[in-house]
Amino acid sequence: MVPNNLKMLLRLSAVVIMITAVTAIADYVRPPARKTLHFPWDPKPSSHPQQVHISLARENHMRVTWITSDKSSPSLVEYGTSPGEYTSKGYGDATSYSYILYSSGAIHHTVIGPLEHNTVYYYRCGGQGPELHFKTPPSEFPVTFAVAGDLGQTGWTKSTLDHIDLCEYDVHLLPGDLSYADYIQRRWDTFGELVQPLASARPWMVTQGNHEKENIPFFIDSFESYNARWKMPYEESGSTSNLYYSFEVAGAHVVMLGSYTDYDENSDQYNWLKADLSTLDRKKTPWLLALFHVPWYNSNHAHQGEGDEMMEAMEPLLYAAGVDIVFAGHVHAYERSKRVYNGKSDPCGAVHITIGDGGNKEGLANK
Numbered sequence: 001m002v003p004n005n006l007k008m009l010l011r012l013s014a015v016v017i018m019i020t021a022v023t024a025i026a027d028y029v030r031p032p033a034r035k036t037l038h039f040p041w042d043p044k045p046s047s048h049p050q051q052v053h054i055s056l057a058r059e060n061h062m063r064v065t066w067i068t069s070d071k072s073s074p075s076l077v078e079y080g081t082s083p084g085e086y087t088s089k090g091y092g093d094a095t096s097y098s099y100i101l102y103s104s105g106a107i108h109h110t111v112i113g114p115l116e117h118n119t120v121y122y123y124r125c126g127g128q129g130p131e132l133h134f135k136t137p138p139s140e141f142p143v144t145f146a147v148a149g150d151l152g153q154t155g156w157t158k159s160t161l162d163h164i165d166l167c168e169y170d171v172h173l174l175p176g177d178l179s180y181a182d183y184i185q186r187r188w189d190t191f192g193e194l195v196q197p198l199a200s201a202r203p204w205m206v207t208q209g210n211h212e213k214e215n216i217p218f219f220i221d222s223f224e225s226y227n228a229r230w231k232m233p234y235e236e237s238g239s240t241s242n243l244y245y246s247f248e249v250a251g252a253h254v255v256m257l258g259s260y261t262d263y264d265e266n267s268d269q270y271n272w273l274k275a276d277l278s279t280l281d282r283k284k285t286p287w288l289l290a291l292f293h294v295p296w297y298n299s300n301h302a303h304q305g306e307g308d309e310m311m312e313a314m315e316p317l318l319y320a321a322g323v324d325i326v327f328a329g330h331v332h333a334y335e336r337s338k339r340v341y342n343g344k345s346d347p348c349g350a351v352h353i354t355i356g357d358g359g360n361k362e363g364l365a366n367k
Contacts, residue, residue: 030333033363034155039190046070049125050105051192051229053199054134055206056171056247058236061113062134062203064092065231066125067105067192071096075108079123081116083131086124088112097228099220102185109231132200137170143250144169146202147353149293149329150209152180152360153191160359165198171249172202175329176209176259176293180360181225183214188225206230207256208243209293209329222260232256237276244269246276253285255323257292259330263310270313277321288323290350295328297337297352301367303330315341319349329356333365 044050046069057063064077075094078086092110096103108125115121117139124131137143146169151157164172179191195204208226215222227242234245243258255276263269280288296311298304307328318326319341331354341349357364 030364030366033361034359036361037153037155037158037190037194039193044069047073047126047128049108049129050196051189052125052132052196053192053230054201054203055230055232056137056203056249057111057113057233059248060115060117061111062115062136063109063111063231063233064090064123064125065107065109065229067107067189067229068126069105071106073106073108073126075110076127077110077112077123077125078127079112079121081119081121083122083133086122095228097224099183099185099214099225100216104185104225104228107228134201134203135170137203137249139250141251143171143252146172147175147327147355148172148358149175149327150177150332150356150360151191151195151358152177152362153187153194154359154361156359157194158359161195161198169202172198172204173254173289173291173327174204174206175291175327175355176207177211177329177356177358177360178206178209178226178230180211181214182211185225188229192229205232205247205254205256207232207291207293208258208260210260213260239272240268244272248285251285252287252289253280255288255290257290257314259293259307259310264313270317273314273317277317280321282322287325288321289325289327290318290323291327293328294330295335295352295354295356296326297335297340298331298354299335300331300333300365302332302365306330319346322348323350326350326352328352328354329358330354331356331365332360332362333357 049066052066055063075092078089080087090110090112094106094108115136120135122133146164181187212226213222232245234242237246239245243261246255294307296307335354337352339349
């Protein structure tokens with residue numbers, strides 16, 4: 001059981017809510033979708049770092065990811081705790097991919113550290129470009145998460161990001177459906193540009209949704225673009241796939257699962273999850289969170305029953321481990337359950353929160 005004196009504040013789509021009762025307003029009218037954002041052509045030098053974002057790596061380390069048109073540009077990050085004074089450096093590697101007629105730039109991934117907790121670092125990528133800064137999460141409570149799924153690239157997306165930017169938070173959690181590129185690879189690039197101001201300043205921890213899938217049978221594997229661009233700490237957490245992993249921050253252990261990879265009892269993901277949960281020390285991490293894309297509990301008409309098979313296989317593992325909160329996306333609405341297990345109210349079950357209303361082009365669920 002979680003100690004009563006431990007509280008965690010969750011900022012969901014930039015709305016601050018405490019873990020208390022929520023009153024629904026029956027006559028609320030959900031607003032219509034907004035237009036897709038326009039990104040004017042903005043040519044930069046081929047070695048200029050673009051689409052910079054950061055993510056948590058192993059303990060006290062941060063992964064910095066960016067893209068350059070010049071594939072010979074070094075995967076170098078210089079950093080320090082004072083503006084313009086880079087006392088440390090880290091080297092990584094770069095990858096790239098091709099998708100029909102599209103060829104990506106060099107996608108650099110560099111892990112830096114060890115870093116101090118709750119500290120602002122100034123850094124630059126590739127030995128040039130603008131100076132950026134990020135803040136590392138705290139080592140203990142309180143810790144604050146921003147949570148928003150199904151972002152896309154519309155006027156509502158911009159509104160969501162602007163609201164999050166006003167918040168004091170430590171880590172962004174995104175339960176799938178990032179760019180809504182939907183096979184048009186240039187939209188991955190514009191999404192990276194859109195989120196850079198936030199994603200370069202706080203770690204973004206993401207998992208995949210259906211709009212990341214982008215497979216073309218016999219030609220292109222699922223999630224090729226997503227895996228190349230958004231590398232998460234799967235190897236550091238003993239996983240064999242970027243589609244599921246875990247990490248710890250302050251006093252929380254966070255499990256990021258894949259709704260679109262195998263999850264039955266004979267699957268690698270199931271066995272990894274079972275092993276990961278068996279190593280938990282709830283004195284060290286009294287909060288246990290899980291994220292995946294397709295919700296298991298959903299009162300909207302949209303996507304009814306799509307999570308049933310995954311729920312049947314994996315809910316017993318989460319229940320036995322005492323997961324406190326589950327976040328999902330996919331359904332473009334906000335919804336919060338009581339503590340529940342196996343379809344019934346259960347004081348030892350998890351609270352399930354659907355937060356798939358980040359602003360995508362398809363608009364809100366309306367039934």
